[in-house]
Amino acid sequence: MHEQLPFMLALVAAIVLIEMLAKKWRVAYPVLLVVAGLLISFVPGLPRVVIDPDMIFFIFLPPLLFEASWSISFKEMKKWWRIIGSFAFLVVLFSAFAVAIVANHFIPGFTIALGFLLGGIVSPPDAVSTAAITKFVTIPKSTSAVLEGESLLNDASSLIIFKFALVAVGTGQFLFRDAITDFSWMVIGGVGIGLLFGWLFMQAHKRLPTDAPSDIVFTLIEPYFLYWIAEQLHSSGVLAVVSGGLFLSSRRFTILSGASRIKGFSFWEALIFILNGIVFMLIGLELPEVVAGLRADGISVRTAFGYGALVTGILIIARIISSYTAMMATFLFRRSVIPVAPQRSWRSILHLPLLMGWTGMRGVVSLAAALAIPSMLNGAPFPQRNLILFITFIVILLTLLLQGLTLPYFIKRVGFVQFSKALSEEEATHKAKTLLLKETLRFLKESDQEGPGNPHLSYMVEQWERKLREPEKFRITEASKKAYLDLLDLQRRFLVGLHNDDPEIHSDIINRLIHQVDLEEERIRS
Template structure:
């Protein structure tokens, strides 16, 4: 313990420092973390990093998926559900099938079942890597929403493939009828259990006298409970966490106070950042042990690298082909929502960009490490080779695609026709104007009698009518504070109704709601 603890603390410090360095260099921090972990792994005397395969999913996936489901815009997911669904399920299956066929043909000892196992591991793109890279380039909100929605659901579909392939490898057979029923139960049971538990958690937050600290503590254990219970019923724990997280996210204004939302945002942001950083460091630190396993099995390192490069090429090609197929289907069946560009060159470049965003990361590593070490008392077939191929795929997609994607977007001018900062700023200003008008009419209509009898309320009305930015709380008392709080709640309801307009970006609405939470906290401190 005294050996591991300093090493663990050093890992967290390294994550923070590398993130700052990555921001300065304007590259995605997962890239630096993987490379740093790889370099550190060659330092003699460091403790070996080993994680129990049975715990890897349970430790990392639930909180990462839960936080992602709170961050995504459910409204945008509904708007683009067709393309998100096709990429999250059809494209993942097509990618896994491609990897299975190619690995069965080119890699000695690989059956179709092992190929599907490898395909299920490496098929889901990583949301963290894509999001970290997208910070340094401007892309349309539509593309961002599609990538976020896809990354939230493709984890579930790929892990379902992984689970069935693992069963096929273990039993040596695959019964389609039984698999189909199990597949339906995993989806329906996982989603249903997640929604049921989320509803129960919402009621707990609402009915118990919780404060900000207890609210945050509960949200930290809730994704683990969702995942664990769903897995106990042999359904998809991933879908349970995703569906439950989406439901609770949509109800956050109801069961969480402004204090809980503000503090919880900071806690979750730091927690998920550390988890992601640890996983990406582990990717690099695990390599020496994986290479040692290859040598013990008599597999030459150059041969294993070639297999990894081959699988990476298949993944990139399958995603680009799928992107073109999706664009063609959209043009044929839904031309009204098809992307428009000023030239055919830019239109044809868009699927390449979408295909080039398929960096792999946390989920692929977690799935690979979750492969059991032994099977029926014997070593699991080709486990070390699968781990090494997964490592090569993660490393190549992060370095090659991750480093070139910003330049491909920036210098290819692909999204120049779609990015409109002026339009978004106009929407922000319009919402602010509507909020001011709403507050003014709220005070006039609901507190007209009190306007004549209380100098503080008169001043409040004058403040909003004249849009005076000065702050003066000398006249504030409990009565005016209650009216202020009531006014803030009225603004939240107004924004919630405004958010039903599909043309308004939900990110703008959430920003305004966050500002209202900050204002409420300031009032409560007076």
């Protein structure tokens, strides 16, 4: 352990430096991390990186999924649930099915069960890779909501496929009736466990005398506990984490203080960055071990690379085809979501599914699932494990390099279109700020009428009226501190209500404004 500590610290430092280079070169950092991990793996004398397959899911997946469920807009998920559901379930299922058929037909020794196992591993696109790449270009909020919602739910659907395929490989048979029963329990039980224990954690946050550090510790424990209890009950730990995370995130403004939200955001941002960085580096670091396993199985690297390229091509084609199908079905059953393109450009509308299909970079979940394949099965080596690991690595590498490096160019060339008419971010932000200022003035004037002659309230009325014309900072005296804190609490509650009532204002804008209110509250309290 002590011998590997300097290596692990150096690895974390390398992740930070590579992320800095990625920003400077305007390249998605997952691409550089994978390449860097691959290059580092060839340095002689480095400690061997060994990951326990039984622990890979438990270490990485719960916090990654939990943070994603807190970051996504539940309001936007409800708005675009048809498109999100199509991509998260139908597209993943079709991709896994296509991989299973092709693998069974072209790769020697691959049964249908092994093909579905591979398909379940490589079918879900990676949210981190997509987010890291699309941040260099401007995409509509509606498209961003669909991609985020898909990435959150497709992990659950793909891992359910993975688990059933793993059972089929182990038993040599697939009982449809038992599968339906198990599948129903995994879905219903996973969601139910997540909601039940999410409610219990909500009560803990509300009723216990917590502060910012204890709230952060609670949020760190929650995803691991949700995942563990669901897995112990043979349900879906992934769905438990996702449903529990969505339940808690939708109530974050009532169960967490402003200080807890501010400090928790910084903590989770750093934690998720390190976890993602380690996983992407492991993709490269694990390659020599996988290659050694391939050679021990008598499979040449060139042949295995061909299989990986074949699976990558099938995944890209299947996602593009299913993207067109899913979009057509969605627009057919709900005409109100026909995209609104600039200058009514039908060319942009027709290219939209192609761009959506091209966002299918693979990453963290695929690697975690592949590494979670047990080394032994029924006392014998797991069939084709090394080949599955190598193919997964090639799929991740090729999709990151091929799609990841070209996606910004395609977006700039063609451009995403809105799914419906919507205000621009600048217009929506201006609208939200104007409504907030008007509500603030209304509250201050009513308070001034209730207690006439209060110089502090009169001063705030004057300053907020000036802020409508020309925003500027002003100091708050100790005497008016309580009144100002009440005002900030009113602003927060108003913004939460505005988020629920006004469909034109995106959740990101509301969260950003509430974050500013939280910061102002911390400044006043300090």
